[in-house]
Amino acid sequence: MAESNDYILKVSNLTVKLQNQVILDNISFNVKKGTTLAILGPNGAGKSVLFRTLLNLIPHTGTIEWTEKVKIGYVPQNVAISDVPMSVKEFLSMGDKVDFERALSMVRLNDKSVLNKRLGVLSGGQLRRILIAWALNDKPNVLLLDEPTTGVDMDSEEPIYLMLNDIKKTQKITTFLITHNIHLVQEYADNLLALNKCVTFYGRSEEIAKPSAQRIIYGEPVCVETLKGEA
Amino acid sequence: MLDVVIFSLFLSIFVGVSAGYLGSLMVLEKMALVGDALSHVALPGLAIGVAFKFNPFIGAFAFLFISAALIWHLQRVTKISFEALVGAMFTLALAIGIILFPNLDALEAALFGDISQVTMIDAIVASAVCVIAIFLTKVIYSKLVLAMISEDLAISKGINVARINLLYLFLVSIVVAIGIQIVGTLLVGFLVIVPAIAAKNLSSNIRRYSLLSAVFGVIAGFSGVLLWSFSSFPFPGPLVVFAGIIIFAVTVVVNWRMKLTV
Numbered sequence: 001m002a003e004s005n006d007y008i009l010k011v012s013n014l015t016v017k018l019q020n021q022v023i024l025d026n027i028s029f030n031v032k033k034g035t036t037l038a039i040l041g042p043n044g045a046g047k048s049v050l051f052r053t054l055l056n057l058i059p060h061t062g063t064i065e066w067t068e069k070v071k072i073g074y075v076p077q078n079v080a081i082s083d084v085p086m087s088v089k090e091f092l093s094m095g096d097k098v099d100f101e102r103a104l105s106m107v108r109l110n111d112k113s114v115l116n117k118r119l120g121v122l123s124g125g126q127l128r129r130i131l132i133a134w135a136l137n138d139k140p141n142v143l144l145l146d147e148p149t150t151g152v153d154m155d156s157e158e159p160i161y162l163m164l165n166d167i168k169k170t171q172k173i174t175t176f177l178i179t180h181n182i183h184l185v186q187e188y189a190d191n192l193l194a195l196n197k198c199v200t201f202y203g204r205s206e207e208i209a210k211p212s213a214q215r216i217i218y219g220e221p222v223c224v225e226t227l228k229g230e231a
Numbered sequence: 232m233l234d235v236v237i238f239s240l241f242l243s244i245f246v247g248v249s250a251g252y253l254g255s256l257m258v259l260e261k262m263a264l265v266g267d268a269l270s271h272v273a274l275p276g277l278a279i280g281v282a283f284k285f286n287p288f289i290g291a292f293a294f295l296f297i298s299a300a301l302i303w304h305l306q307r308v309t310k311i312s313f314e315a316l317v318g319a320m321f322t323l324a325l326a327i328g329i330i331l332f333p334n335l336d337a338l339e340a341a342l343f344g345d346i347s348q349v350t351m352i353d354a355i356v357a358s359a360v361c362v363i364a365i366f367l368t369k370v371i372y373s374k375l376v377l378a379m380i381s382e383d384l385a386i387s388k389g390i391n392v393a394r395i396n397l398l399y400l401f402l403v404s405i406v407v408a409i410g411i412q413i414v415g416t417l418l419v420g421f422l423v424i425v426p427a428i429a430a431k432n433l434s435s436n437i438r439r440y441s442l443l444s445a446v447f448g449v450i451a452g453f454s455g456v457l458l459w460s461f462s463s464f465p466f467p468g469p470l471v472v473f474a475g476i477i478i479f480a481v482t483v484v485v486n487w488r489m490k491l492t493v
Contacts, residue, residue, distance in 0.1 A: 074384060080379060084376065084380060085440045086380075
């Protein structure tokens with residue numbers, strides 16, 4: 001049994017209603033320091049709302065308890081950059097002081113010329129890496145990644161997960177990851193939370209048997225009680 | 232007359248810089264048409280100023296800011312699009328303004344600009360206000376851009392997006408109210424939009440974009456007023472618009488040439 005101070009986050013009975021509709025229904029889960037929690041679920045399951053709630057952007061009931069001194073880096077799924085004449089260098093400079101070389105090497109972008117490129121001309125993979133570099137700039141101990149491989153072709157997905165795994169280990173960052181890729185989740189996440197408004201699965205990522213995973217995550221939601229056997 | 236020309240040219244520099252600089256954000260926010268339409272809302276304020284014999288630009292600013300704040304609030308509460316709300320409010324304001332104007336000459340001056348009465352005090356006060364507006368916008372510029380890229384990202388960084396948006400609308404209202412003096416309510420939207428879209432043609436980073444936008448604003452404003460001073464034309468507004476359009480056309484050609492050579 002884990003000590004309570006091993007946890008960086010404890011969520012209990014979290015419910016979110018937006019315009020009288022229940023978006024998240026009585027969600028409870030805990031996250032240990034330094035682990036990766038993958039969050040899966042169909043579209044509209046409330047995954048992004050959960051992130052926004054964890055960031056305290058949305059009113060909610062229930063409790064969200066972060067340990068002291070938590071510093072969150074956030075990578076949203078959608079950013080409106082196509083029309084903004086902003087260079088990568090300028091983007092990375094928004095916020096705290098930045099060491100560009102370190103920022104780029106953390107996300108495995110070795111070509112420094114990317115700094116002078118306009119955000120709108122970056123490839124999907126480069127843009128995701130720049131967003132992650134920006135989130136890492138404040139030296140967070142928690143990283144919330146909302147579909148970090150959005151707009152990235154399939155071949156480039158795994159290198160991004162590999163990179164995130166390295167960052168997690170070297171920087172000792174607790175990672176929350178919204179994704180649709182069950183295969184990569186089992187490879188790179190410690191625990192898995194399947195959401196469909198309520199929790200439909202919560203446990204070690206390898207516990208979810210591959211044949212039944214699709215049904216549990218994307219099938220008719222069957223809510224489960226969580227926190228009996230902790231992940 | 233020479234005094235008026237000198238004061239007007241002086242004023243056009245500050246109006247040009249501030250409208251260009253603040254307009255660069257308006258264009259990025261995809262609110263270019265909002266900026267244009269918003270300026271028309273000043274008309275009833277100008278009319279009340281003329282009718283009750285107080286500085287019409289105070290009336291214009293009051294109407295602009297109240298409308299901007301109202302639209303800002305309605306949009307947050309009702310989620311109706313900004314453009315739709317501004318469209319409705321702008322036509323209503325135009326109708327009220329035309330009814331309220333005591334005579335056609337005053338209406339004409341309000342619509343197309345009148346700098347024949349600019350005094351030294353007017354020019355100095357208006358220019359000082361423009362400088363303050365530029366300075367405050369510079370303080371919130373990168374925060375507004377971040378909020379544009381992702382509002383969640385900005386809020387998660389502790390930025391009060393609603394508050395900086397309101398401050399920005401306040402500053403735009405001030406600059407538009409001052410700009411009306413030179414180019415009039417019908418044409419002031421031009422000074423907010425065109426320098427910025429011309430700058431966008433030549434920019435791959437925000438620093439250059441905001442700087443060029445301000446520079447193009449000055450060139451359009453100053454050269455328009457200068458042309459007016461040598462002409463017998465009654466309003467400087469249309470000449471400012473022509474100067475600006477030439478700048479825009481040049482940037483389109485340069486942008487096209489750059490693409491050909493890359």
